[in-house]
Amino acid sequence: MKEVDIMKTFLSALQWALFILAGSLIVPISVATSYGLNGAEAIAFVQRTLFVLGFAGLLQAIFGHKLPIQEGPAGLWWGIFSLYASLGVVLFGSSNETLKVLQYAFLLSGIICIILSVFGLIDKLVRYFTPTVIGTYLFLLVAQLSGSFLKGMFGLDGKHTEVQPNVFILSLIVILLSFFIMKLPIIGQYSVLFSIVCGWILFACFGLSNPITPVTDIIRFPSLFVFGMPRVEWNMVITVIFVTLLLLTNMLASIRVVQKVVSKYEENAASDRFKQAGIITGINQLLGGLFSAIGPVAISGSAGFIATTNIYKRLPFILGSSFIIVVSIFPKITSFFAAIPVAVGYAAIYPVFARHDWSRLSRIRNCPG
Template sequence: MKHIAGGLQWAVFLIASSIAAPIAIAHVFGMDSVETALFIQRTMFVLGVACLVQAFVGHRMPINEGPAGLWWGIFVVYAGMVGIMYPSSGAALQALQSGMIASGILFILLAVTGLISKMKVLFTPAVTFTYLMLLILQLSGTFLKGMVGVEGPSDPIDGLLFLGSLVVVLITFITMNHKTPWVTRYSVLLSIGIGWVLFLLIGKAEFVQPKLDRWIQLPELLVYGKPVWDSGMFITAGFITLLLIANMMASIRVMESLMKQSFSITPPDRMKQGSIASGINHLFAGLFSAIGPVPISGAAGFVGATRMASLKPFIVGSVIVIIITIFPSIMSVFAALPAPVAYAVTFAIFTKMVEMAFRELSAEPKQERAYKVAAFGLMIGVGIMFIPQESMSDLPNAVAAVLSNGLITGTVIAILIEQFLLWKERRKAE
C-alpha cells in the first residue's frame, strides 16, 4: 500500500510537470482538440515507458523523464517553417520524429564507444552549481507567471488566483517540513489534492466529467508517416543529442549528490547505461511521434522534499502513468489539474534545488576558480534568457535552438571556462 500511495504521488508529479509541453507544441502546430489529446497521450505514454527503461536498464535512480526543453524549442522552430520549408504541419512533424530516431541511435553509439564516460569528468561541483542555478532562474519566471494567471504580455494579474497559489505554496512547505513522517513522504500528493479542492471552492477550477466515448485507446505508431531523410534535421538532431547528454549527466550528477548527502547512499556509476537507455527512449519517442524525453533535474527536489529515495514507488508511478494514458477518460481528469496548483507545488519543491546548488558549490575545493566559472556561466546564461527568441529567427535552426536556451548555453560556457582555467593551472605547474 505504501508503494502504491508513493507511486500515485510520482504519477501526479510526472504528469503535472510534463503536460505543458505537449499542449504548447500542439498549439503552435494548430492541432485540433482530438489531435492534441492524442499527442498528449503519446507523449505521456513515452515518458512512463522511459522511466521504466531507466529504472531497469539505465541509471536505476528515481529520476523522472520529461519532455526535453531543447526538443520543445526545435518543435517551435520547425512549426515556423510550415509553408516555407515544409508543405504542411504533418511534413514538419514527420521530419521531427525522424530526427528523434536518429538522436536515439547517436545516444547509443556514443555510449557504446565510451565517449559518455569521458564526458562525465566535465561536471564538477562548479559546473553543477551553474547548471542548477540557471535551471532555477529559467523556470522561476514560468512558475510565478502561472501562479498569477499571466499567459501573455497583456494579461492582468489575477489577485484571487495568486492568493490561492500562495496558500498552496504555504501548504506544500508545511507538509514538506512536517514532523509526521508520512505527511512529509506524501507532501506533494497532499498539496496537489488540497490545492485542487481549494481552487474548486474559489471557482478557479472546473468539475471534470470523464469522457466515456472510448474506454481504451492505445497510442499509435509513426502517426506522421515513415521516417524520412532530412539532412538539416539530422544535423540538428546530432547537435541536440550532444547537449541532451550534458543535460542528462547534470541530472544524474545532481541525484547522485542528493543520495550521498541526504540518504548516505552511493549509487554505482551507470552513466553509460543511462545514455543507452536515453537512446532507447528517443527511439520510442520517434516511433510514437512524441517529444524526446530527458531525465529531469527537478526529480532531486521532489525526492528531497518527500524523502522517497526508493526505486519501487517510482516504478509503480511509471506504471500508473502508462495505464492512465490507455484510458482517455482518466487522462482527461488528470489533464484538468489547475495549472496554478501544479506551478505552486513545483515552486516550493524547487526551493530544495537552490539549497542543493549552494551545497554543490561549497564542495568545490578551489573556491576562487569555482566563483569565476559560475560568474561567466550565470551571466551569459541569464543574459540569453532576456534576448527575445524572435531576434534569432535568421540564424540556422540548430544555432537558434541552442542560443535561445540560456540553461544549455550557460552550462556549456561554464564547462569551457573551467577547462581553460584548469589548462592554465596545469601549464603553470609544469
C-alpha cells in the same frame, strides 16, 4: 507492519506519479495547441507523450542509471517544436509535414545518442562535471525554471496575456499550504500529493479549474507514426547532433545531482552507469519518434523532490512510472488529469525547488575532474 509499508509505498508511488504529471502535462498541451491539435487529437498527443515518459522512466530505473529520476519532456525539444510551429510550415509545407520531420529528428537523435554512448563519449564528458560545473548548471536551471514558475502562477498560460490576480492569490495559498504540510510529521513527505489535490479543489471552488475534454474511447493504446512515416530532411542533421549533445550533457548533470542526494540515505546506492544511461536515453528518443510524441530527458528537479519528501528508493518511482503508463492508455483518465490547472501544478511543486539546498550540492567534492 506490512500493511503500513504497503500503504507508504503506494502513497509514495502516487506522489511520484503526480509529480511527474504536474511537470509533464504543460509541454505536450502547449505543443498540441501550437500545431492545431484540438480535442481528441490533443488528448491523444498527451497520452502518447505520457506513455513514452512513463516507459522511459522505467527503462532508466531498471536498466539505465538505476536511480529515481523523472523523465520529462525535454525543454530542448520543446524549443524545437515551438520554433518549427511557424517556420516548419514555410520549410516543409504544413504542420503535419513538420511533425513528420520532427519524428525523423527524434529517430536520428536516438541513433546518434546510442552510437556516442557505445563508443565512450559519455565517459569523456563526465570528466568535465566538476563541482563548479554542476553548481553553474544548477544555478542556470533555477534561473530558467523561475520564469516558467512565475508565468504559470500568474495565470499566463497561453490563453491569457495579462496577470490574473485571482490565480496568483490562489497559487500563493497553495504554496503556503504546501510548506505547511511539509512540516507535519506524518504526512509531510506527501506534501506534493496533498497540495495538488487541495489546490485543484480550491481552484474549482472559485471556478478556475479546466473543463475535462470529453472522450469516447475507454482504452486506447499508442499508435506508431500517427502523423505519417517520418520525413527525412538532411538539413536537420546539424541541429539534431547539437540537441543530442545537450541532452547527454543534461542527463549527466541530472544523474550527478541525484546521486549526491540519494547517497545521503544509502551509501553506494547508485554506482556510475553513464554508458547504460546514455544508451537508454537514445532508446527513449527513438520511442519519442516511433510514438509521435516528445523526446524525454532526465529532470534535475527530481533531486529536490527526493530531498523534500525523503522518497529515495527506486520501488515507489518504478510504481509511479508504471502508473503514468496506465494513465496514458485510458483516455478518460488522461483527460481528467490534463484538466489540472497549470497554476496548481507549478504552485504545488514550487516548494520542492525552493527548499532544496542547491548551493550545498555545488560544493560536493567527490565529483570527477
